[in-house]
Each structure stands twice: as C-alpha cells, then as structure tokens.
Amino acid sequence: MPEIQPLADRQEIACAEMRGEPCGMVVFGASGDLARRKLVGSLFELFKRGLLSEKFYFLGCGRKVLSDDDYRKIAEESIADHSGSDEEREKFVKYFNFISGDYLDGGFYERIKERLGELDAEYGVPGCRIFYLSIPPGLYGVVAENLGLVGLSHTDSAGCKLQPRLVIEKPFGNNLESAVELNEQIREHFEESQLYRIDHYLGKETVQNILMFRFANAIFEPVWNRNYIDHVQITIAESLGVGHRAGYYDDSGALRDMFQNHMLGMLAFVAMEAPASFDADGIRGEKVKLLRSIRPIDAERVDEFFVRGQYGAGVFDGEDICGYLDEEGVRANSVTETFVAGKLFIDNWRWKDVPFYLRTGKRMGKRVTEIAITFKRVPHSMFASVGLDEMPANVLVLKIQPNEGIRLNFQAKRPGSKTCMSTLTLNFNYSDVFGTVDREAYERLLLDCMVGDQTLFNHQDDVEVSWGLLGALLEAWGKSAGALEIYAGGDGAESFAAADKIIESDGREWRKLSEM
Numbered sequence: 001m002p003e004i005q006p007l008a009d010r011q012e013i014a015c016a017e018m019r020g021e022p023c024g025m026v027v028f029g030a031s032g033d034l035a036r037r038k039l040v041g042s043l044f045e046l047f048k049r050g051l052l053s054e055k056f057y058f059l060g061c062g063r064k065v066l067s068d069d070d071y072r073k074i075a076e077e078s079i080a081d082h083s084g085s086d087e088e089r090e091k092f093v094k095y096f097n098f099i100s101g102d103y104l105d106g107g108f109y110e111r112i113k114e115r116l117g118e119l120d121a122e123y124g125v126p127g128c129r130i131f132y133l134s135i136p137p138g139l140y141g142v143v144a145e146n147l148g149l150v151g152l153s154h155t156d157s158a159g160c161k162l163q164p165r166l167v168i169e170k171p172f173g174n175n176l177e178s179a180v181e182l183n184e185q186i187r188e189h190f191e192e193s194q195l196y197r198i199d200h201y202l203g204k205e206t207v208q209n210i211l212m213f214r215f216a217n218a219i220f221e222p223v224w225n226r227n228y229i230d231h232v233q234i235t236i237a238e239s240l241g242v243g244h245r246a247g248y249y250d251d252s253g254a255l256r257d258m259f260q261n262h263m264l265g266m267l268a269f270v271a272m273e274a275p276a277s278f279d280a281d282g283i284r285g286e287k288v289k290l291l292r293s294i295r296p297i298d299a300e301r302v303d304e305f306f307v308r309g310q311y312g313a314g315v316f317d318g319e320d321i322c323g324y325l326d327e328e329g330v331r332a333n334s335v336t337e338t339f340v341a342g343k344l345f346i347d348n349w350r351w352k353d354v355p356f357y358l359r360t361g362k363r364m365g366k367r368v369t370e371i372a373i374t375f376k377r378v379p380h381s382m383f384a385s386v387g388l389d390e391m392p393a394n395v396l397v398l399k400i401q402p403n404e405g406i407r408l409n410f411q412a413k414r415p416g417s418k419t420c421m422s423t424l425t426l427n428f429n430y431s432d433v434f435g436t437v438d439r440e441a442y443e444r445l446l447l448d449c450m451v452g453d454q455t456l457f458n459h460q461d462d463v464e465v466s467w468g469l470l471g472a473l474l475e476a477w478g479k480s481a482g483a484l485e486i487y488a489g490g491d492g493a494e495s496f497a498a499a500d501k502i503i504e505s506d507g508r509e510w511r512k513l514s515e516m
Contacts, residue, residue, distance in 0.1 A: 020450030022055035029134035030060025040078035042442040071098035126159030141185040148189025176467040203441030237364035246329030299472040308337035311363035314490030341499040363489030369400035405429035
C-alpha cells in the first residue's frame with residue numbers, strides 16, 4: 001500500500017471538516033426516491049461524524065398524508081443499511097418531521113411558515129433554513145415563488161449567518177430559453193448567492209481531486225496542453241435502464257440528463273485554467289470561461305460530431321432485459337435517446353485542435369465513469385531496429401466510479417533481453433490507500449449548503465452557457481435530424497457503428513469498457 005506523507009502539521013487543519021451551521025432543512029418531495037435513497041442517509045452519516053449541528057431539524061413536505069411518526073419510520077428504514085448504534089438511530093430520527101399539502105396551494109406555504117416557527121423554537125434553531133427542491137422540475141419556479149410570497153426567502157434573524165438557501169436538483173430548465181425563464185422567476189425572490197444548483201458528480205471525491213491533481217503538482221501542468229496531449233475521452237456508462245425514472249427520462253433523454261451537466265462539468269474541471277484561489281468565485285469563473293471557449297456546434301454538421309442511440313432488448317448477467325420502448329412509463333413511439341456520443345473542441349491557446357470525445361449511455365455492459373487523457377506518442381522510436389517502431393501512447397486515467405482512483409500507463413523494461421519492454425501501470429485506488437470507500441457525494445454537498453460554500457454548485461452562467469452550447473443540437477434532434485440508432489442493451493454493449501465513426505474517422509478508437 002502506498003505510504004501517505006503529510007504535507008506539514010497544518011495539513012490536519014486543512015483536512016478538518018467545518019461543522020454545519022444550525023439550520024432547519026425543508027425538503028419538498030421528502031417522500032420521494034431521492035430523499036429516501038440519498039438525502040436521509042447522507043444526513044445520518046454527517047450526524048455520526050459530528051458534522052450536523054445539534055440545533056438542526058428536517059421538515060419533509062409532500063402530497064402524501066403522513067404524520068411525524070410516519071415519516072420517522074421512513075427515515076429509520078432509509079438508514080437501515082448504514083452502520084450505527086441503536087442510540088444514534090433513535091436520536092437521529094427525532095430530527096424528522098412532516099407536513100402534507102398541495103404545492104400549488106398558497107395556503108400550504110403559510111402552514112409551512114407557521115410550522116417552521118414552531119420547529120425553530122423546539123430545536124433551538126435561529127431562523128436559518130435550507131429549502132431543498134426534490135420535486136419535478138416543472139414545480140421549481142412555483143415553489144420558489146410561493147416561498148417568496150410568504151416571506152420565507154429572506155430572514156431578519158440576527159442569529160442567522162446566512163440568508164435562506166434554495167437547493168435545486170437538475171435539470172435547471174430543458175433548454176436555454178426555459179433556463180433563463182426559470183432563473184428570472186426564482187430571482188424575483190432569491191439572490192444568486194442563495195441558490196445552490198446541484199450537480200452530484202461534482203460532489204464525488206475523485207472529481208474534486210482533478211483540481212488537486214492538476215494544480216497542486218508542478219509535474220503535470222507543463223504537459224497539460226495541445227503540445228503533449230493527443231485527445232481526451234470522458235465516459236459515463238450505466239448498466240441500468242431507466243427504471244422508475246421513465247416518466248422524467250422520456251421527456252429528458254441522455255443529452256439533457258447527463259451531457260449538459262455532468263459531462264460538461266467534468267470536462268470543465270479537466271480543461272479549465274488555474275483559478276487565482278480555491279473558492280467559489282475563482283473556480284466557477286474559470287469553469288464559465290472554459291465553457292465559453294468550446295467551439296459552437298454547427299447545426300448543418302451535427303451528424304459529423306454527435307450521434308444518438310436508444311437501447312433495445314438484450315441480456316445482462318444471464319437475464320433477458322427489455323428494450324427502452326418496453327419500459328413501463330415510456331411512450332410507445334418514443335424517440336428519446338439513451339446514448340449520446342460526441343466530439344468537442346476548445347478554441348483557446350491551451351487546447352486548440354485537441355478533440356474531447358464524450359459518451360454516455362444506459363444499459364451498457366458495465367457501470368463505469370472515467371476520464372482518460374491520452375498523450376501524444378514519442379516522435380521517434382529508437383527501438384525501430386528491433387521491431388518496436390511505434391510505441392504505445394501514455395494514458396492517464398482518472399477513475400470516477402465505481403473504483404475511484406488514478407492510473408498511469410507507461411513503457412518500461414521488464415526482465416529479459418535488453419529490448420524486452422512492456423506497458424506498466426501505476427495504479428492508485430482510494431479504498432486501498434485510505435481504507436474507506438468514498439463517501440456519498442450528497443454528504444459533501446449537503447454539508448457545503450449548511451456552511452454556505454457554493455464552490456461545487458453551478459452558477460447561472462454555467463447553466464446558460466451549457467444550454468446555449470447544446471442549442472443547435474437540441475433543435476436538430478427535435479426536428480428528427482440524425483438517425484436514432486438502436487443498440488442491444490446489456491452484456492457487451494458499449495458502442496455501435498455510428499458512434500464508433502465519431503472517433504474512428506480521426507484514426508482513434510473508444511476505450512473498451514471491459515478494460516476500464
């Protein structure tokens with residue numbers, strides 16, 4: 001196992017987590033899947049680590065008629081698979097409360113306001129609130145507006161360090177026009193400093209590690225440019241289908257669900273310039289500058305740079321799986337894409353003419369997310385006389401999931417004749433070195449909401465630039481341009497002929513999922 005060398009005594013201070021501020025967390029859609037699977041469990045982990053203020057409460061809001069005790073049973077079920085003592089579980093679930101109502105009813109928000117006043121007094125919270133929208137995107141503006149109308153978007157409490165925060169799940173709009181309209185509606189009641197637009201991929205340790213890897217090490221930045229890097233591949237492959245999300249997904253598709261936020265966010269971290277400081281304004285400013293440098297997509301040449309597909313029936317782990325059109329909740333004639341592959345260029349000094357290949361798909365043969373930076377081959381092989389006239393390229397792989405880490409391939413001699421050479425691998429895995437599995441991304445993001453750190457959240461500029469970039473593509477596909485390829489889902493699925501053409505036309509090939 002690699003040895004961990006501390007930077008200095010001050011490292012312990014840098015590694016220390018800041019405890020969350022006293023607050024009430026109000027979750028709209030609290031009886032839904034996201035709250036049960038991610039939010040409650042992440043809060044429990046923060047609680048066990050002592051990072052949740054004792055002056056804290058959770059108020060779930062939803063259409064289901066549930067009592068506080070009913071919801072506490074749901075919370076208890078949500079943490080059943082988490083480690084922890086009975087005493088910890090008992091204390092934790094006492095933070096949970098619930099109120100039922102209709103999101104379109106203005107009177108519901110008056111009742112929420114009254115209940116919050118009671119809970120503030122009961123739990124000793126000085127009027128600080130986090131409003132979390134875990135609801136269908138069409139309700140984001142409605143809830144934000146109603147919170148503002150009853151006076152919950154701001155606080156005059158002297159004991160509260162931060163104004164109320166509004167946490168918004170993706171997608172923020174479904175194109176540029178709707179994103180701008182939604183932002184204008186929300187900004188009538190909440191300032192930009194109060195908005196936390198979540199991209200849970202940015203909460204993953206290894207995505208954050210991209211910044212540390214690039215900007216805390218002098219050996220990488222000199223070769224992090226067009227002079228040394230041949231191309232970059234970003235892959236998000238999911239082995240599951242749409243499952244219970246069919247209703248949402250059929251109106252969204254892979255481009256809106258994964259590409260516009262997760263993939264462009266990771267691309268920005270890999271390619272952006274060094275911020276002046278490690279803070280929200282510095283990092284988000286450089287992200288926006290990078291996104292604005294991406295070459296616009298030519299509506300007349302969409303098929304040269306992007307391809308879309310939809311999974312059909314197949315076999316996964318020995319079991320038959322249905323195609324997308326046979327999933328419950330999917331329209332019979334749906335042309336929603338479940339796979340997107342594309343090629344982007346960044347028109348600045350660092351990256352001019354370096355292709356960035358991106359692909360994401362559901363019902364692939366393996367669940368894996370990685371960023372692979374392929375360097376240029378050596379310009380001349382001195383070993384050509386013994387048949388080694390073309391040396392393999394060095395590849396640096398940033399593994400995001402499921403086995404988080406970093407891998408570097410390089411050439412070196414192995415035992416044998418004097419020209420006996422192999423590709424060797426330096427491999428670093430988080431779990432091997434630190435002895436723990438990476439924490440759920442929502443733990444990081446919820447804690448940042450509590451302390452008021454917007455570094456890992458999207459700014460409205462990010463949202464508008466990314467939607468603007470994809471506008472031509474959305475318009476073209478909306479007019480049925482670009483064939484919708486059907487690929488067999490399940491074992492072995494990773495690409496298809498039209499997607500291969502995107503990269504093979506440049507004399508390159510996709511990295512194989514089986515080798516990731």
